[in-house]
Amino acid sequence: DAGITQSPRYKITETGRQVTLMCHQTWSHSYMFWYRQDLGHGLRLIYYSAAADITDKGEVPDGYVVSRSKTENFPLTLESATRSQTSVYFCASSGNQGRGDTQYFGPGTRLTVL
Amino acid sequence: RKEVEQDPGPFNVPEGATVAFNCTYSNSASQSFFWYRQDCRKEPKLLMSVYSSGNEDGRFTAQLNRASQYISLLIRDSKLSDSATYLCVIEEGGFKTIFGAGTRLFVKA
Numbered sequence: 001d002a003g004i005t006q007s008p009r010y011k012i013t014e015t016g017r018q019v020t021l022m023c024h025q026t027w028s029h030s031y032m033f034w035y036r037q038d039l040g041h042g043l044r045l046i047y048y049s050a051a052a053d054i055t056d057k058g059e060v061p062d063g064y065v066v067s068r069s070k071t072e073n074f075p076l077t078l079e080s081a082t083r084s085q086t087s088v089y090f091c092a093s094s095g096n097q098g099r100g101d102t103q104y105f106g107p108g109t110r111l112t113v114l
Numbered sequence: 115r116k117e118v119e120q121d122p123g124p125f126n127v128p129e130g131a132t133v134a135f136n137c138t139y140s141n142s143a144s145q146s147f148f149w150y151r152q153d154c155r156k157e158p159k160l161l162m163s164v165y166s167s168g169n170e171d172g173r174f175t176a177q178l179n180r181a182s183q184y185i186s187l188l189i190r191d192s193k194l195s196d197s198a199t200y201l202c203v204i205e206e207g208g209f210k211t212i213f214g215a216g217t218r219l220f221v222k223a
């Protein structure tokens with residue numbers, strides 16, 4: 001009954017460090033997404049994936065890397081963290097994206113880059 | 115013009131009031147429409163989909179006006195528990211889903 005989980009829930013790191021945010025879903029959804037949410041902005045798509053080994057850039061991909069070797073996992077890596085990447089990161093999944101199916105969100109990771 | 119625009123609020127209403135939010139979108143080819151709810155420091159959750167004919171779920175009514183390119187959400191008999199941020203979500207097709215910045219609602223006793 002886990003649904004979609006994210007780890008860690010909170011992370012503080014320093015500029016220049018590599019950070020990986022984990023996302024895991026138990027529904028076998030094909031589609032997975034990473035968003036960031038900042039004050040004054042709606043959720044902005046960083047990367048998405050239509051299936052294992054298929055990923056593509058969203059609206060704000062610079063500075064981020066993703067992989068999807070297994071359907072259930074979709075990690076997001078900040079290769080060299082910057083202060084502008086301080087944000088709340090949400091992972092989401094969907095069974096039938098683009099055809100009116102809803103997206104289900106994880107609880108989010110609050111990342112602070114000092 | 116922003117792709118999706120919402121009045122950020124906040125809307126401050128007493129319990130029992132009726133409150134309405136609008137959301138405009140710029141792409142006339144947009145395909146699917148939703149309202150999500152987001153509580154403070156929590157993840158967004160689907161409140162309801164929005165259909166062309168309008169749809170109702172208890173105290174909540176959603177409508178779509180394709181000609182004027184907006185969707186609306188009406189909340190009747192507001193409860194304290196309705197206090198949240200309401201996100202307008204527009205699916206343009208494929209993987210392009212656009213989230214509005216949200217409208218904050220505070221319901222007071």
